[in-house]
Amino acid sequence: SCYLIPNKMVPGDSNKECTDLKGNKHPLNSRWQTENCDECDCLEKEISCCSLVAIPVGYDKDNCQKIFKQEDCKYIVVEKKDPNKTCDVSQWI
Amino acid sequence: SCYLIPNKMVPGDSNKECTDLKGNKHPLNSRWQTENCDECDCLEKEISCCSLVAIPVGYDKDNCQKIFKQEDCKYIVVEKKDPNKTCDVSQWI
Known part of the structure; x- marks a missing residue:
């Protein structure tokens, strides 16, 4: 955008x-x-x-959070309880 | 967000x-x-x-463009041909 x-x-x-x-x-x-x-x-x-960054919008916002990886210019979405586990993202904008 | x-x-x-x-x-x-x-x-x-910024997503992308107003922390959406005219925005995220 x-x-x-x-x-x-x-x-x-x-x-x-x-x-x-x-x-x-x-x-x-x-x-x-x-x-x-x-x-x-x-x-x-x-x-x-x-x-240059796609923004995750479709994910479980109660249990997951997005983390900005500046070095890769991207977001990852991980579980709040266990940030080693990634969450499914159904939509990026 | x-x-x-x-x-x-x-x-x-x-x-x-x-x-x-x-x-x-x-x-x-x-x-x-x-x-x-x-x-x-x-x-x-x-x-x-x-x-702090709401992002306009629902507007006529062919004829309008968004302009970032840093001093107000907001976007405005204006006509490409005549930036004095604002465009309707149906959705902000």
Whole structure:
């Protein structure tokens, strides 16, 4: 899933860089990855970001919990009682 | 929606702080907010994070796009052709 972050435009000034949510600057047309696994592009008018992470939505929420594996950019869903056991996931978005 | 980030445990060492996805350290039992609007708690065994942001899922994806408003921790959905016009959203998750 993707979303936009509009660049703050200075009138009369053409945009040569983008400022991300952390305040870091990126050159026009560059691409970077955030620590929460969004892949972002600096465009003329906006930053376009798309998440690399599939979100588990169909699982037993009473007995299972999701764990974010940053190194793999993915969630795993495990039992609350025994995190060594994975839970079935019927739907990812 | 919430998720966990397990703390890397050092055997024999009791956990007095958490290291977040950016590599920043937080004291045990502290709470902070990330730039992408997750609220996170440093717990004994893990970081527990919950998103403060509702994600629009039911809208006209051909003609509309979502824009992240970091200052309000929310998405707005606007027409691609005319971003001044908002689009109807039938479902948020």
